[in-house]
Amino acid sequence: MEKLPKVALPTIIIAIVLIIVLAKSAITIGSGEAGVLYKTFGGGVVTDEAPLGEGFHIVAPWNKVFVYEVRQQEILEKMNVLSSNGLDIKLEASVWFQPDYANLGKLHQEKSEMYKERVLLPAIRSAARSVVGRYTPEQLYSSKRDAIQQEIFEETKKIVEDQYIQLNEVLVRDVTLPPTIKDAIERKLKQEQESLEYEFRLVTAAKEAEKQIIEAQGKADANRILSASLTDKILQDKGIEATIKLSESTNSKVIVIGSGDSGMPIILGNQ
Template sequence: MEKLPKAAVFTLIGLVILAIVIIKSSVVIESGQAGVLFKTLNDGVDRENTYGEGFHIIAPWNDMIIYPVRQLSVSDKMRVLSVNGLEVTVDGTVWYQPEYDKLPYLHQEKGREYESQILAPAISAAARSVVGRYTPEQLYSSKRDVIQNEILDEVQKELSTQYIQVNRVLVEDVTLPPKIKSAIERKLEQEQEALEYEFRLARATKEAQRQKIDAEGKAVANKILSASLTDKILTEKGIEATLKLAESPNSKVIVVGGGESGGLPIILGNQ
């Protein structure tokens, strides 16, 4: 077998080295990611630039550290104390993401483990601070939305200089000790029954008032009607009724001015 010429060997070696350099120098940053460049032979982290999605060529002795920069979430169950010292469990989720323009600072000052080193302690401290302002009853019944917003405010303040953006906090569940939960449920049930009783009582009172007003109105109407029915009016009404009866074919005899009807006509002989 013939030996390769020295020029061919050097060319082959050069191509291999070039391929290695190209592979080492080529960086592809995927969608939803960003990169931080570490310059090994220079000043370390490039704090001035955040490298976005796409293909990048870097010096083979440098390194590109890639971070996810789309919105992320972390869920946890935290045991915290209420205002009266009772332990409750808060089950929540936090949505967050690194600040894109500050990613080099985040990498240099906090590192790749920033979620466990910075974010988680801030969430835990905020939850303890906020939940500690409320009683178990408030936590169980009506304060969940308020708690979410207050925890969000606390976390955002804590991380405002940490290059982490917190977008939302969701409190999914608040678990109380079984005895406390049962006591609160009984109290809420009793309050609901009391409200229902008050509603029925108020409705009955209004109905009684309506009936009283209706009866008083009828009494006034009857009083006015009785006062207006004089003897003369009654006599005229009786004459009108008698005339209508006289027109009937069944009427036989009409006696005018008889009986005890105050002089009203009397009809006899009806069949």
């Protein structure tokens, strides 16, 4: 077996070391992610430069890269809160958020990778308790759901806006009341609905009666005007006009002039 040249062995060792260094220095940032660079001998977390974007990167082997998901994420939180009259309400909310990309280094330095547990969740719980405490169970159950959702979003956003977290939306998915309170509210709402329907029927009936009265009054007025306008002279003139037209007809007939009680013609004939 031939011996390796003296130069070959160091070359192989150097090549192996380079491969190890490259393997430890190479990092790939996935889709929807970004990297925060930590320089061991250069001041720690890099906060004054943009995060490492998607793709392949080479960093010094003694440095570290912390990878964050920077696309929109969702947290589903279930919590117990109190209404304005002290009743226990179960609230389920969905929070849409993402880290502030431009300040990802500061987020890592100040909040760490646990920023959701340390900042976001306490903020949403605090905002939900504050907002729900302003409303009664009936308002929470029916008319104020959208308003509550918007108020929780606004209050949570105020808390996290300087914490390098971008809050996109808060959705109230469910509000669960104590069964006895829920049943009482449903009965009340049903009674109110029935009352509104009854009032509507009364108003409709009153309008229909008013319509019939107006129509009857109109007919009575028309008849009175017509009766007042039909004098004996007008009736006689109309009778004469009718007699003339009948006399011009070829149908056989007998016309008796002035034989009626009022002096109007009486017409006799086969047609």
